[in-house]
Amino acid sequence: MNGIRWGYALNQWKPQFDDFVRREDHERALKTISIAGFDGVELTAGTGRWEPLGNPQQVVANFGSLEGFREFMESCGISAVCSWFYDPQQRSMEHLTGPLSPLNPADMDGIVAKAEWFARALAELGGSVLLVRAAPSAWEVPPDDDALNRLAECWSRVGNATMRYGVRTALHVDFLSMLRRGDALEVLLALTDPSAVGLALDTAEMTVSGIDPCAVIKRHPRRVWHVQFKDALAVDDAEEYLQSHAEYAVRQRGGTREIPRWFAEPGVDDGRVDFAAVTRVLLDAGYSGWIVFESDQSPHPATSALHGGYLLQRELRPIVAAESVMS
Amino acid sequence: MTRAADERRIKWSYMDHWRSNGPAGPIDQWHSHRSMSSFLKQIKAVGFDAMDTFDFRLWQMYGDYGGPAKYQEMVQDHGLERIVNIFHAADYDVRNYAPHLPETHENILEDFRVTMGHWSSIELDNIIVMPATLYYDMEPITEDKLKITAELWNKVGEITAGYGVRLTCHHEFFCGIQSEPDIETFYSYTDPEYVSLFVDTAQHCIASVDPVALYRRHAHRVSGFHFKDTRNIATGDDHRHRPDSEIMAPTTGKWFYEMGTPNGLVDFTAMMTAVRDNEYQGWITVEHDKANRYGGDYAESTAVARWHAVNVLEKIYR
Amino acid sequence: MKDTLRWAYALNQWNIRMDVFVRHEDQRRALKTCSALGFHHVELAAGTGRWDNLGRPEVIELNHGGPAGFLDFLHGCSVHGVSSMYWDPGQPAEEEGWAFRSTRNRDDHAAIVESAKPFADFLAAIGTEQLVVRPAGSAWLQPPLGADDVKTIGEVWNAVGKVAAAAGVGVALHYDCLSAVHSADEVGQLLAATDPALVGFALDTAELTIGGIDPVAFYAGHADRVTHVHLKDTRYADTGEEYRMPGAETTMLRGGAGRRIERWFFELGTEGGLVDVKAFVATLREHDYPGWVVVESDHGGNPAELAMLNSWYLQHELGVAKS
Numbered sequence: 017m018n019g020i021r022w023g024y025a026l027n028q029w030k031p032q033f034d035d036f037v038r039r040e041d042h043e044r045a046l047k048t049i050s051i052a053g054f055d056g057v058e059l060t061a062g063t064g065r066w067e068p069l070g071n072p073q074q075v076v077a078n079f080g081s082l083e084g085f086r087e088f089m090e091s092c093g094i095s096a097v098c099s100w101f102y103d104p105q106q107r108s109m110e111h112l113t114g115p116l117s118p119l120n121p122a123d124m125d126g127i128v129a130k131a132e133w134f135a136r137a138l139a140e141l142g143g144s145v146l147l148v149r150a151a152p153s154a155w156e157v158p159p160d161d162d163a164l165n166r167l168a169e170c171w172s173r174v175g176n177a178t179m180r181y182g183v184r185t186a187l188h189v190d191f192l193s194m195l196r197r198g199d200a201l202e203v204l205l206a207l208t209d210p211s212a213v214g215l216a217l218d219t220a221e222m223t224v225s226g227i228d229p230c231a232v233i234k235r236h237p238r239r240v241w242h243v244q245f246k247d248a249l250a251v252d253d254a255e256e257y258l259q260s261h262a263e264y265a266v267r268q269r270g271g272t273r274e275i276p277r278w279f280a281e282p283g284v285d286d287g288r289v290d291f292a293a294v295t296r297v298l299l300d301a302g303y304s305g306w307i308v309f310e311s312d313q314s315p316h317p318a319t320s321a322l323h324g325g326y327l328l329q330r331e332l333r334p335i336v337a338a339e340s341v342m343s
Numbered sequence: 344m345t346r347a348a349d350e351r352r353i354k355w356s357y358m359d360h361w362r363s364n365g366p367a368g369p370i371d372q373w374h375s376h377r378s379m380s381s382f383l384k385q386i387k388a389v390g391f392d393a394m395d396t397f398d399f400r401l402w403q404m405y406g407d408y409g410g411p412a413k414y415q416e417m418v419q420d421h422g423l424e425r426i427v428n429i430f431h432a433a434d435y436d437v438r439n440y441a442p443h444l445p446e447t448h449e450n451i452l453e454d455f456r457v458t459m460g461h462w463s464s465i466e467l468d469n470i471i472v473m474p475a476t477l478y479y480d481m482e483p484i485t486e487d488k489l490k491i492t493a494e495l496w497n498k499v500g501e502i503t504a505g506y507g508v509r510l511t512c513h514h515e516f517f518c519g520i521q522s523e524p525d526i527e528t529f530y531s532y533t534d535p536e537y538v539s540l541f542v543d544t545a546q547h548c549i550a551s552v553d554p555v556a557l558y559r560r561h562a563h564r565v566s567g568f569h570f571k572d573t574r575n576i577a578t579g580d581d582h583r584h585r586p587d588s589e590i591m592a593p594t595t596g597k598w599f600y601e602m603g604t605p606n607g608l609v610d611f612t613a614m615m616t617a618v619r620d621n622e623y624q625g626w627i628t629v630e631h632d633k634a635n636r637y638g639g640d641y642a643e644s645t646a647v648a649r650w651h652a653v654n655v656l657e658k659i660y661r
Numbered sequence: 662m663k664d665t666l667r668w669a670y671a672l673n674q675w676n677i678r679m680d681v682f683v684r685h686e687d688q689r690r691a692l693k694t695c696s697a698l699g700f701h702h703v704e705l706a707a708g709t710g711r712w713d714n715l716g717r718p719e720v721i722e723l724n725h726g727g728p729a730g731f732l733d734f735l736h737g738c739s740v741h742g743v744s745s746m747y748w749d750p751g752q753p754a755e756e757e758g759w760a761f762r763s764t765r766n767r768d769d770h771a772a773i774v775e776s777a778k779p780f781a782d783f784l785a786a787i788g789t790e791q792l793v794v795r796p797a798g799s800a801w802l803q804p805p806l807g808a809d810d811v812k813t814i815g816e817v818w819n820a821v822g823k824v825a826a827a828a829g830v831g832v833a834l835h836y837d838c839l840s841a842v843h844s845a846d847e848v849g850q851l852l853a854a855t856d857p858a859l860v861g862f863a864l865d866t867a868e869l870t871i872g873g874i875d876p877v878a879f880y881a882g883h884a885d886r887v888t889h890v891h892l893k894d895t896r897y898a899d900t901g902e903e904y905r906m907p908g909a910e911t912t913m914l915r916g917g918a919g920r921r922i923e924r925w926f927f928e929l930g931t932e933g934g935l936v937d938v939k940a941f942v943a944t945l946r947e948h949d950y951p952g953w954v955v956v957e958s959d960h961g962g963n964p965a966e967l968a969m970l971n972s973w974y975l976q977h978e979l980g981v982a983k984s
Binding site: 028031032034035037038039040064065066068074077078109112261264268269274276277279280312313314315317 | 362364365366367368369370371374375377406407434436438439585586587590591596633
């Protein structure tokens with residue numbers, strides 16, 4: 017019997033800072049996700065009063081308590097916040113802090129404290145994984161040994177800290193990440209404590225990076241602690257991620273080819289990820305945990321969720337069910 | 344001296360809240376040079392003379408265009424005159440940025456010293472501020488707090504005046520200074536030389552303050568306008584709703600509409616008549632914050648608002 | 662627009678589905694958008710039923726009480742009038758018992774002429790100059806044109822032209838990229854088969870371009886017959902046979918023609934546009950073209966945004982002053 021559970025990431029509903037603020041917007045999204053066949057949701061960290069689901073303080077301000085939010089979710093047919101994505105480079109209005117860097121030893125205490133803040137809340141919300149943006153973008157910092165050692169130290173500390181709440185820390189590597197360069201990711205995994213730090217495998221970010229997600233799972237079957245199923249519509253084969261300000265120039269604007277959209281929900285036409293194949297490889301690797309569908313952004317969030325739900329129900333659940341019968 | 348027949352006393356600027364549909368969902372015009380060009384073409388096409396923006400766009404101006412002056416060149420390449428006003432959207436916080444708390448004043452003054460330096464490469468008319476924290480962070484509103492707040496803005500106004508820019512106050516319905524008596528008290532303590540009033544027709548209307556009467560009382564120190572409409576007046580605790588009133592007030596999901604909307608509560612004809620009676624000369628800014636909510640569309644709201652300006656308001660005064 | 666040319670804007674881009682653009686408030690917003698952009702005349706498109714309430718004379722009258730009421734409705738939005746109305750007699754209408762008629766079929770001619778009459782009368786009553794018509798159905802729906810077919814089609818349009826002329830309205834045959842009258846040669850034959858005093862040509866720059874006909878050259882060769890213009894751009898041309906795909910309205914124009922083309926029609930100034938808009942407009946000016954130039958973007962995207970971009974192009978690239 018495998019322990020795969022299916023979630024959906026809410027980030028696609030919030031394309032701009034003033035979207036997805038009102039309760040009824042959350043309710044409609046959660047009900048959509050639930051009826052599409054998903055059980056949990058992934059949140060993205062945010063700050064300020066227009067981010068009601070952005071951090072524990074805002075959740076409490078909006079729902080009275082974490083328990084209140086959980087009841088609200090359950091009333092919409094969602095059982096848990098499976099995971100929370102936290103990027104330390106984001107400032108915090110709640111803490112009056114600016115961007116923190118896992119490369120800066122002086123920031124480490126602050127990162128650990130914030131990670132614990134999220135982990136404590138996540139545990140109450142039924143979740144088990146804190147995703148962290150593992151490293152800054154490649155154009156900002158080269159991944160030399162010193163940098164990788166500092167990252168390893170930071171994330172090992174974070175991982176041990178969140179573990180106290182029963183929450184595992186998983187490194188999320190995006191296609192702009194400095195960990196995409198050379199063998200940096202391999203080195204970092206080797207440097208981190210395998211009992212404290214795992215990998216959040218994002219199928220699209222890997223694919224856009226030119227990395228086969230199945231190969232990563234096969235190489236690190238015990239390190240994959242979280243999976244995001246997101247489709248990729250193009251590959252950054254010209255290494256444009258090394259351009260300065262690639263967040264805007266490449267990710268947002270699509271680089272020199274003006275790729276209109278790098279990412280989409282699983283099940284989209286022309287997607288480059290074979291989700292059935294990835295599911296089989298995960299089963300072979302004995303993966304147990306959440307698989308979170310994500311589109312990142314979408315011209316029509318509800319349609320994305322329903323297309324994802326179709327793929328899940330018609331194709332992926334049967335694969336998982338067949339595996340359960342066999343085992 | 345008589346004016347030439349085609350000389351205008353009023354010019355029209357457009358305040359930036361724009362959203363359009365991108366391939367992966369709604370984008371703002373700062374998304375790319377292409378979307379910026381499309382935005383500028385659209386507001387020019389309907390006949391706006393210039394634009395206003397937020398000062399948090401500064402970083403995009405530097406990152407994408409080489410700074411405010413370079414960005415303004417792009418604006419001008421599309422036939423618009425310039426950037427007229429900047430809205431200073433600060434993160435009010437009782438710990439470090441609260442006009443009614445003197446211990447936060449030095450932090451605020453320093454913010455303006457830095458901010459004005461950033462903008463010194465272009466000519467601005469106004470820097471617009473919400474003069475108080477959120478209502479719930481300031482209440483109870485006392486005369487003492489209003490006086491302390493006024494003292495701060497007098498000092499800030501002196502800083503901005505050093506850059507040739509007027510400091511002007513925009514009273515959101517959910518900020519600490521929104522009721523008629525509190526607004527009056529606040530202005531009684533501010534120095535007209537350093538602190539101006541920026542009349543937002545919808546915000547005052549939502550707060551049950553008649554924007555026309557307010558303008559008539561303070562016309563001599565009004566340095567600009569946001570012409571936008573609303574269909575709802577704040578009731579109960581709407582103005583002090585935690586954690587947010589602007590988007591999350593229980594009674595109303597969308598407060599703002601473009602001028603010319605059906606069932607709008609602002610009397611723009613009366614407003615423009617008052618503008619004429621006071622012989623105001625300068626800029627009026629059109630705004631329709633969050634127009635894309637509930638199926639709305641910025642392009643259309645912009646065209647409809649501009650239609651109203653040309654076909655109704657300019658017949659009264661131009 | 663203040664210009665030697667007369668500019669109008671087509672409302673069809675707002676009417677993207679059967680259940681939208683029905684409420685008067687929505688129509689007012691579109692009209693005000695056109696007006697704010699300098700377009701004070703609009704083109705209507707025929708339709709059917711109570712949700713297409715700008716689509717037929719009797720439905721417009723039901724909504725506005727008659728021609729004067731309709732003009733009041735337009736004037737209230739600072740739109741001065743209607744330049745033209747597009748009508749396809751091959752499009753079945755509820756009001757005519759869903760009759761399926763073809764201009765190729767002589768047996769249908771009397772009914773077609775009869776159904777044109779109320780349009781002509783209404784347009785005359787609101788001061789509209791042109792009834793813009795689809796001369797023939799889609800190519801994929803019918804066998805190739807035979808020797809007599811063009812002559813037959815010409816006959817009905819001469820008859821409609823006569824009825825319209827009696828009311829004071831011109832008739833212009835609109836080229837579209839799916840039409841059975843497809844090639845430049847066939848269009849030439851059709852024009853030859855019609856009476857220049859009664860029937861003109863409605864030149865659509867994007868449709869001609871998709872159909873493989875250069876609009877600038879075509880206009881130069883037929884300037885005396887062009888009485889109406891639709892100005893819009895496209896980024897694609899038919900490969901030569903796509904218009905013959907079964908269900909081309911859907912499979913080609915909405916289904917991507919097997920090439921995943923998501924959108925055929927674009928605003929003026931679009932990147933990669935195939936229409937040389939400046940050269941075309943210059944040619945119109947050289948010939949002192951007297952008719953309406955209707956800017957159109959069909960169903961290409963956000964209507965207000967497209968109208969704004971089109972107006973910008975007119976003002977800044979074609980030197981047209983906004984009135």
